Amino acid sequence: MTHESLTSRALRTELGRRLAKLRLARNVTQRMLAEDAGIGLRTLRRIEAGQPCSLDSLLRLAIALGLGEGLLSAVPPGEIRPIERMDSGGRERLRARPRKGAPPEEPWSWAEDLND
Numbered sequence: 476m477t478h479e480s481l482t483s484r485a486l487r488t489e490l491g492r493r494l495a496k497l498r499l500a501r502n503v504t505q506r507m508l509a510e511d512a513g514i515g516l517r518t519l520r521r522i523e524a525g526q527p528c529s530l531d532s533l534l535r536l537a538i539a540l541g542l543g544e545g546l547l548s549a550v551p552p553g554e555i556r557p558i559e560r561m562d563s564g565g566r567e568r569l570r571a572r573p574r575k576g577a578p579p580e581e582p583w584s585w586a587e588d589l590n591d
Contacts, residue, residue: 488525495523497540512539 498508509519512535522528522536537546 484525487527491523491525494536494540498523501540508536508539512536 498505503511505519505523506516509516512519512532514532514535518528518532519536522533534543534546537543
């Protein structure tokens with residue numbers, strides 16, 4: 476999958492397909508995995524079909540499949556670099572703000588101007 480083709484729907488579909496393949500490779504039935512994960516059988520079927528689900532259901536499924544650490548490694552911990560700590564007086568950033576002198580962002584709109 477390329478970055479350009481990455482949508483939430485495409486990601487859900489691919490993730491569901493991969494989870495189903497992993498479950499089958501481990502020779503685990505949907506019923507067994509749903510019980511291990513503490514989710515409903517129907518929920519598991521929806522996840523494997525690429526349909527929307529709650530984050531909690533997805534996390535429970537990942538943990539039951541032993542993928543919890545893999546999920547965490549997909550997102551960097553966001554540790555502050557020593558130079559940033561010096562610049563901020565030892566405090567960690569709690570919120571973001573625009574840089575001083577940065578041009579204001581253009582207002583967001585649903586559609587592009589079709590008159591161009």
